[in-house]
Amino acid sequence: FDFNKWMNAFKHYSSAPEDYSTKILQPEDELPWDFIDIGVKKEFLVSEFEKSKKEVMTKDCRVSNTSMCVGCGVCDFDLLRNEFASPGKKSFNGNEFNNMSDTNQEYYSYVIDFEKKDSAVLFSAIETCRVFAHVFKMCDVDMSYSRGYNPQPRISYIYPLSVGVEGYNEKLIIKAYVKDKNLLLNQLNKILPSGFKMKDVRLFENKMADEMIAAYSLNFEAYMQLIGALGEERAFYKKTTKRGREKIIDLKEYIVKKDDENCLVYVKINGRGSFNFLEFFRQINYIDSKVLIARENIFFTEELQNA
Ligand code: SF4
Incomplete structure (x- = not known):
């Protein structure tokens, strides 16, 4: 939130915030959301407002058929009308x-x-x-x-x-x-x-594992980009922490193994996160080249030997 930007915007439109914050709006006043068409007519809402001041109830059109229509404006009675769905049937008990x-x-x-x-x-x-x-x-x-x-x-x-x-x-x-x-x-x-x-x-009888391994598959071109960058020690991306510090997320610290034949990369994943492949491709401006990535599997600790 930048207070000065808001004040500049008010100056730009030659109005003051107090004009809005202290004004008691009248039904005919324009409202910021007036341009949104939700089907219900503004005149209907105004008439409901007036009725509410006199504690007059409006009948609920849903409890009867269209003869109870009170004219809110939503239905056209051709494609759109109020109708109770017939009770559904469960596919099993x-x-x-x-x-x-x-x-x-x-x-x-x-x-x-x-x-x-x-x-x-x-x-x-x-x-x-x-x-x-x-x-x-x-x-x-x-x-x-x-x-x-x-x-x-x-x-x-x-x-x-x-x-x-x-x-x-x-x-x-x-x-x-x-x-x-x-x-x-x-x-x-x-x-x-x-x-x-x-x-x-x-x-599931074990406790939640602190660290797991996830296997990601990539399309061939993207996989080759990644492996090339890994060989040149530039398979990393920069991330800004909540405290505003810059952090390097390096694939070297996460990778467990790779499978060139199937374009698979196995990475560690834990409470502090894992390597975000999309971030890496974004930073080398390769994301637009249609990186196809999927998580093939994620393994619990006891399954790591088989990963
Ligand atoms: S029947 Fe349709 S148009 Fe009439 S009051 Fe009900 S929702 Fe509005």
């Missing part, structure tokens, strides 16, 4: 998941391997967890919830991917009162949005 929470049993921790590709690459980590939370809810999966004022289903996306990058074996850890992991796998895949697919579900 979710009760099969729902048989443990009342028995004081401990929840189970599961690792879910899933695919995130095509349009699903646009979901951030938080959105991905929400997608799974919705799907579990729709299927009545008996999840364990966090405590506190805003309990949330216990779902963690391990070292989430950058938005825009495909992942073929991403990992979620969930805590749920479900004994049969195959039910999770078979049933939930039916309703996950396109781009997401659950590939495996297994019990």
Whole structure:
């Protein structure tokens, strides 16, 4: 926030902030968002405002048919009208998941391997967890919830991917009162949005690993750029920390191994982050050349030997 820039802008438009902050707006005054057409007419909103001052209720058009229309302006009654959806039919009975929470049993921790590709690459980590939370809810999966004022289903996306990058074996850890992991796998895949697919579900008995290894695949040209830079000791990018200090993120400190035949690079990933390939390509001005990158897999500590 730069106060001076705001004041300069006000001068530019020959107005003072007090004109707005102290003014009691009248219905006919122009509002900054007046140009946004949400369908509801301004006259309708004004009439609602006037009615609210007299404590007069407006009937809810949704509880009846269009004869109850109060003329808000949203419907054209051709392509757009108010209509109740008929009750949906579940593709299966979710009760099969729902048989443990009342028995004081401990929840189970599961690792879910899933695919995130095509349009699903646009979901951030938080959105991905929400997608799974919705799907579990729709299927009545008996999840364990966090405590506190805003309990949330216990779902963690391990070292989430950058938005825009495909992942073929991403990992979620969930805590749920479900004994049969195959039910999770078979049933939930039916309703996950396109781009997401659950590939495996297994019990997770270990503690969360402090460090994991992620395998990234690159298209051949991008891989050769990266390997060339690595050989010349310039496979790094600069990052500015929150405190404004410049930090060099060097691939040498992260790389575990590479697989030239399959254009794969294995890098360490931990709480402090990992090597961001897209940042590197951006800094060498190569990103526009269509770097194709995907995370092929991410391995827990016990799987490192096989990585
Ligand atoms: S029926 Fe449509 S146009 Fe009429 S009040 Fe309801 S939402 Fe508005």
